[in-house]
Amino acid sequence: MEHTTLSHHLLLAGMLFVIGLSGVLIRRNLLVVYMCLELMLTASTLALVAFSRFNNTMDGAIFVFFIITVAAAEVAVGLALIVALFRQRQTVSSDKLTTLCD
Amino acid sequence: MPDGLFIFFAALTIGAAALLVLSRNAVTSAMGMILALVGVAADFFLLDAYFLGVLQVLVYAGAVMVLFLFIIMLLSDTEENPTTYPWRHAVTGLAVFFFLAAGVIWLFVWSGAVPSNQVHFAPPEVSSDPLVFTTAAKSFGRLLYTKYLLPLEISGFLLLVALVGVVSISKDSKIQS
Numbered sequence: 167m168e169h170t171t172l173s174h175h176l177l178l179a180g181m182l183f184v185i186g187l188s189g190v191l192i193r194r195n196l197l198v199v200y201m202c203l204e205l206m207l208t209a210s211t212l213a214l215v216a217f218s219r220f221n222n223t224m225d226g227a228i229f230v231f232f233i234i235t236v237a238a239a240e241v242a243v244g245l246a247l248i249v250a251l252f253r254q255r256q257t258v259s260s261d262k263l264t265t266l267c268d
Numbered sequence: 269m270p271d272g273l274f275i276f277f278a279a280l281t282i283g284a285a286a287l288l289v290l291s292r293n294a295v296t297s298a299m300g301m302i303l304a305l306v307g308v309a310a311d312f313f314l315l316d317a318y319f320l321g322v323l324q325v326l327v328y329a330g331a332v333m334v335l336f337l338f339i340i341m342l343l344s345d346t347e348e349n350p351t352t353y354p355w356r357h358a359v360t361g362l363a364v365f366f367f368l369a370a371g372v373i374w375l376f377v378w379s380g381a382v383p384s385n386q387v388h389f390a391p392p393e394v395s396s397d398p399l400v401f402t403t404a405a406k407s408f409g410r411l412l413y414t415k416y417l418l419p420l421e422i423s424g425f426l427l428l429v430a431l432v433g434v435v436s437i438s439k440d441s442k443i444q445s
Contacts, residue, residue: 170274170314173382178278178311180372182285182304184365189289192361197294197340201301205285208308208328219315219391222401228411230320234327235423239430241332245339246434252343261354 175216182209196248196258200241207237274314281307294340298333305329316391319405 182205189202211230218226252258284307287300305328312321376382391401399411412420 170271171382173376174274174278175311175315176382177372177376178281180376181282181369182308184368184372185282185285185289187368188361188365189285191364192289192358194357195294197336197343198288198297201288201297201336204328204332205288205301205304208305208324212308212311215312215315215317215320219317219401222391224399224401224407224411227317227320227401228408228416230317231323231408231412232416232419232423234320234323236426238327238332239427241335242434243430243437245335246437249339249342250437258343 172216172220176213179209179213179216182206182212194259194261196251196260196263199260200244200248204237204241207233274311277307277310277314281311295337298337298340301336302329302333305333316401316403318403319408 186202186205186209189205190199193199193202211233214226214230214233218224218230248258251263255263257263281304284300284303288297288304291297291300305324309321309324309329312318312324391403
C-alpha cells in the first residue's frame with residue numbers, strides 16, 4: 167500500500183471492465199457472456215472500494231456489500247433462465263437464439 | 269511505481285480475465301474467472317478492505333462460480349465450434365477493446381484527472397466515527413443497521429424473491445418439456 171495510488175487501482179478496474187465488455191461482444195456462448203458480465207460488475211466494485219479507501223469513507227464499501235448480495239441473487243436467476251432456455255432450444259449459443267430477429 | 273504485491277496481483281487478474289475471454293472451452297473460462305475474482309479479492313486486501321476480500325472469495329469465487337461450473341457441466345453444449353465463430357464479432361470486440369483501453373489508460377495515467385498525491389495512512393481498526401473507513405467488520409454491521417437499514421431489508425427481500433423466482437422458473441420449464 168506504500169506506493170500505490172488511486173489511479174493504479176482505477177486503471178486495474180478500468181482494464182478489467184474493458185476486457186469484460188469485449189468478452190461480451192466477442193463470445194457467443196451465453197454462459198461465458200454471463201461470466202464476462204459478472205467480471206464487469208466486479209471491476210466496478212473494485213473502483214468503488216478504491217474510492218472508498220482513498221476518500222476515507224465507509225459508504226463505498228457498504229455499497230460493494232450490497233452489490234455482492236444483489237449479484238448472487240442475479241446469478242441464480244440468470245442461470246435458471248439459461249437452463250430453462252437450454253431445455254426449450256437445446257443450445258446456449260447466442261448465434262442460434264435469433265427468434266426475435268427473424 | 270506501485271509496490272510488488274499490487275503489480276503481481278494486477279497482472280494475475282488481467283491475465284486470468286484474458287484467459288476467460290479468449291479460451292474456447294467454457295470450463296477453462298470459468299477457471300480464469302475464478303482466478304480473476306481471487307485477484308480482485310487480493311486487491312481488496314491491499315486496499316485494507318479485509319471483510320470485503322473475504323466476502324468476495326466466499327460468495328463470488330466460492331458459491332457463484334460453483335453454480336457456474338455446475339451449470340456448465342450440466343449443459344453439454346460447452347464447446348464453441350470454430351467454424352461458427354464469425355470474424356466480425358471478433359473484430360468488433362477487439363476494436364472496442366483497443367479504443368476503450370486506450371481511453372482508460374489515457375484517463376487514469378496521463379490526463380491528470382485523478383489526483384495522484386494521495387495522503388497515505390493506515391486506516392484505524394476501530395473508530396468512534398461510524399463513517400470513517402475502518403478495517404474491522406464491526407463497522408459494516410454498525411452502518412448496515414443504522415444508516416443503511418432500509419437497503420439491507422430490501423436486499424434481504426430481494427434474495428427471497430430470487431429464491432422463489434428460481435424455483436418457479438425451474439418448475440415451469442419442467443412442466444412444458
